[in-house]
Amino acid sequence: MKKLTALCILLASQTVLASEPATRPVGDAEAGKGKTMVCMACHGTDGNGAIAEYPRIAGQHPQYIASQLKDFKSGARHNALMSPMAAALSEQDMLDLAAFYASQKMALTPAADELAEQGRDIYRAGVKDKGVPACIGCHGPNGNGNGAALYPRIGGQSAAYLEKQLQDYKSGARAGDSQELLKLMMKQIAAKLSAEEMKAVAAYTSGLR
Incomplete structure (x- = not known):
């Protein structure tokens, strides 16, 4: 304990x-919406997905979403589905996707x-x-x-x-x-x-x- x-x-x-306040790069939610095609199969159109074993990412903190995508890409975190998906993403892609899903409402x-x-x-x-x-x-x-x-x-x-x-x-x-x-x-x-x-x-x- x-x-x-x-x-x-x-x-x-x-x-x-x-x-503490700091200047951090931010994503563009509208741009992120246009990059969600490969995400939809598991996470749905708005991040609420219909498969209980996959996380709901609608309304998640954008910083957290971006950090997990970076970890999947770097290999710090591994998942058979997410790691290959993240491998092709640029840092701006990650920020944009994070901004879009964060702007959605969790069901x-x-x-x-x-x-x-x-x-x-x-x-x-x-x-x-x-x-x-x-x-x-x-x-x-x-x-x-x-x-x-x-x-x-x-x-x-x-x-x-x-x-x-x-x-x-x-x-x-x-x-x-x-x-x-x-x-x-x-x-x-x-x-x-x-x-x-x-x-x-x-x-x-x-x-x-």
């Missing part, structure tokens, strides 16, 4: 620094009632006897995350996708991401969660507004 607490403090300090679905209560407790308070910190600390009360710090929006995300990411952090299958501290923290958290706890917190988070 002490190690995870230290990581939380360090990540929080990075959040403050990341939130929200109700949380699974039978799991929501257990998931709510984990999200808000963690699992004290396992040393698992609360998800709310980084992702906020509504799951909106923090774009400047590259904490993704997870509220309203597909429960199936969230559960799979926790499983992949635990197994090591999600071994990439350029955000090393965040990856390390998520890996340590997921390692302590049971399959039932992952399913519950994913179900609750998917219903956050």
Whole structure:
């Protein structure tokens, strides 16, 4: 628990620094719309896709979308579908796509009632006897995350996708991401969660507004 607490403090300090004003390149949402043809099969026309195992990227922070595309292109994060797609993208392409999808509205679905209560407790308070910190600390009360710090929006995300990411952090299958501290923290958290706890917190988070 002490190690995870230290990581939380360090990540929080990075959040403050990341939130300071800075000149960053930005994308053009209209230009991005014209570059979405290859994305539609998995993510739909507006980033809400119909396949639960694929992430909803509508309304996601543009900084986070762009960072993940860069990681897929560089090999810091690997996915059999996304890595080849990102390989052909320029930095401006990534920024434009990120701007377009960020401008779209996420289609929200109700949380699974039978799991929501257990998931709510984990999200808000963690699992004290396992040393698992609360998800709310980084992702906020509504799951909106923090774009400047590259904490993704997870509220309203597909429960199936969230559960799979926790499983992949635990197994090591999600071994990439350029955000090393965040990856390390998520890996340590997921390692302590049971399959039932992952399913519950994913179900609750998917219903956050």
